Amino acid sequence: MSLDDATLRRLENLTIPTHVAVIMDGNRRWARQRGESGLEGHIAGTEATRRLVEAAADFGVQVLSVFAFSTENWTRNDDEVQGLMALIEMALREELEDLQRQEIRVVFSGRRDQLPESLQNLLTEAEAATAANQRMTLNLCINYGGRAEIADAAAQIARDVQQGKLDAAQIDAELFASYMYNPQLSDPDLLIRTSGEMRISNFLLYQTAYSEIVVLPTFWPDFDAACLLEAIEQFNQRERRFGGRKS
Numbered sequence: 001m002s003l004d005d006a007t008l009r010r011l012e013n014l015t016i017p018t019h020v021a022v023i024m025d026g027n028r029r030w031a032r033q034r035g036e037s038g039l040e041g042h043i044a045g046t047e048a049t050r051r052l053v054e055a056a057a058d059f060g061v062q063v064l065s066v067f068a069f070s071t072e073n074w075t076r077n078d079d080e081v082q083g084l085m086a087l088i089e090m091a092l093r094e095e096l097e098d099l100q101r102q103e104i105r106v107v108f109s110g111r112r113d114q115l116p117e118s119l120q121n122l123l124t125e126a127e128a129a130t131a132a133n134q135r136m137t138l139n140l141c142i143n144y145g146g147r148a149e150i151a152d153a154a155a156q157i158a159r160d161v162q163q164g165k166l167d168a169a170q171i172d173a174e175l176f177a178s179y180m181y182n183p184q185l186s187d188p189d190l191l192i193r194t195s196g197e198m199r200i201s202n203f204l205l206y207q208t209a210y211s212e213i214v215v216l217p218t219f220w221p222d223f224d225a226a227c228l229l230e231a232i233e234q235f236n237q238r239e240r241r242f243g244g245r246k247s
Contacts, residue, residue, distance in 0.1 A: 003058055003225075010229060011059060014236050017189035019063035020056060020228075021211065023203055024049065026195030026219030033219075039083045044221035046091045053095075055225035057102055057136045059232065063185050064138050067203050071111065071145030088142060089119045096126055103135035109181040110144035111152070139185060146205030153179035180206060187211065190235045192228075194220045212238045 003011070024045060031041030049066060056064045068088055074081060092106075099106060106126040113120070123140070156179050160166040177183055188204060191211040198215060200208065214231040216223075 007225065007229060010233070014232055016060045016232065017212075017235055018061070019065065019186045019188045019190075020061050020231075021065040021067075021188035021191045021204055021208065022052065023067045023191070023193040023201055024220045024223070025193060025197055025201075027221060029195065030219035030221045038080055039087070041221060042084060042087055046087060048221050048223040049091070050095065051224050052228060053099075053104065053136075053138060054102070055228045057104060058225075059228065061136060063188075064136060065109070065141055065185075065188060065204065066139070067141050067144065067201075069110075069142045069144070070202060071143060071148050072202065074143075085116055085119060089116070089122055092119075092122055092126060092140075096129065099126075099130060099138065100133070103133040105130045105133040105137045107137060107139050107182050107185070109139055109141045109149070111148060112143070114143050137185065139182060141203070144181075144203070146200075146202045149181055150206055152181075177206065190214065190231065192216065192231045194218050194223055194227075210240070210242050212240065 027041035027045040028038040029041075030044065031038050034040075049068075052066070053064065069084060073084070076084075096106075106123075106129075108123045108127060112123065115123075119142075123142075153176060157166065157171060157176070161168050185207075187207045187209070188211045191200065191204070191208050191213045193200070193213070193215050194217075196215060196217040200213070204211075212235050214234045216227055216231060218227050
């Protein structure tokens with residue numbers, strides 16, 4: 001995507017957040033407003049995700065985390081869940097070549113072994129194929145839950161202590177963070193949620209301790225580069241103290 005002059009001027013004096021995380025909400029409500037099925041809303045949402053990825057890379061974001069499917073989403077009806085799994089797989093398969101072209105690396109966060117085998121294989125393929133790309137990292141959070149990630153980290157720490165690989169006295173916040181799904185990624189600077197809902201919905205609970213949160217009224221299928229730019233402008237208006245005093 002080529003940025004127009006007006007966008008470039010607005011970006012010129014902005015600090016671009018290193019890591020942007022996005023809760024992509026509002027697909028079903030967008031569809032209901034149009035008398036369409038929920039799946040049609042999710043299909044439109046994949047187009048918005050493509051726009052987000054392109055814009056984030058063009059703006060200079062280094063890491064982009066997207067909440068594609070939560071551990072709680074399995075409670076939806078079987079048809080919707082199966083449709084979502086198929087849609088995620090289809091979208092990733094169709095976009096993989098373009099992600100390569102844009103030099104975007106793909107990583108996965110979530111409970112992989114509960115996903116359909118074909119999607120597991122595709123994720124592994126995408127991670128391997130894009131491993132050397134350095135322009136931006138796209139963190140796909142699928143079958144992801146913040147509480148699940150913390151529980152998985154705690155369970156692995158307990159196993160390592162039990163097996164003598166780790167002394168319990170060594171456990172602190174820094175060590176705990178190293179047991180997260182992708183500890184090499186920096187914590188999000190900016191968390192965006194669409195559709196106006198004021199919740200973080202179990203997304204990156206450990207990592208967003210000091211993230212700036214921007215809530216936009218836009219339903220996800222309508223999200224575009226202008227929405228991302230608006231969120232980054234709001235981010236630039238914040239004073240980040242990380243619990244400390246103003247210098």
